[in-house]
Amino acid sequence: MTHRRMAALAVLVVLVPVLAGAAAPAPECPRLREAFAAMPFKMVTIQTASKTLAVRVKAADTSDRLAGGFQCATPAEIQRHLILFDFGNEIVAQFHMRNVPAPLDIAFIRADGRIFSIFRMEPSPTQLYGPMGPFRYALEARAGFYESQGIRQGEARMGLPTAH
Numbered sequence: 001m002t003h004r005r006m007a008a009l010a011v012l013v014v015l016v017p018v019l020a021g022a023a024a025p026a027p028e029c030p031r032l033r034e035a036f037a038a039m040p041f042k043m044v045t046i047q048t049a050s051k052t053l054a055v056r057v058k059a060a061d062t063s064d065r066l067a068g069g070f071q072c073a074t075p076a077e078i079q080r081h082l083i084l085f086d087f088g089n090e091i092v093a094q095f096h097m098r099n100v101p102a103p104l105d106i107a108f109i110r111a112d113g114r115i116f117s118i119f120r121m122e123p124s125p126t127q128l129y130g131p132m133g134p135f136r137y138a139l140e141a142r143a144g145f146y147e148s149q150g151i152r153q154g155e156a157r158m159g160l161p162t163a164h
Helices: 003-023 028-038 063-068 074-081 143-151
Strands: 042-049 051-059 083-091 095-097 104-109 114-121 123-130 135-142 157-158
Touching: 028 063, 095 143, 104 143, 114 123, 135 143
Parallel strands: 051 083
Antiparallel strands: 042 051, 042 157, 083 135, 095 123, 104 114, 104 135, 114 157
């Protein structure tokens, strides 16, 4: 075996367990997947300067659902769904993306419905994301959703959710 082939084999021996471990689901995924599946659907409206958008969202409104969000979701689920986190009152908190397979956009919304912060979150084992200030709602969507709909922070308002 040539030196070059031995080096390539050594790299594979090191990387295969690392790659296999990265692809393995987190032990908490079954519980988080159950929380995602149990989220009821609600309708919200988002009012911009030029239009009103009616959006069907999954509602994260219990402690299990709030903890779950898009954790352990599939990329297809992220493309199909939006998740509205309702904390009941205004809080200061941060979100993580440890078990999320794709970037997300997130909008932070005050209790009066004003969307005051929107930004992109990238999958990361350590990064935390949160706005400057308290919020009652957070609306997670696939990356690019807000821009594609013309929704800008400080210029849009969310109508309160209704059962669907």
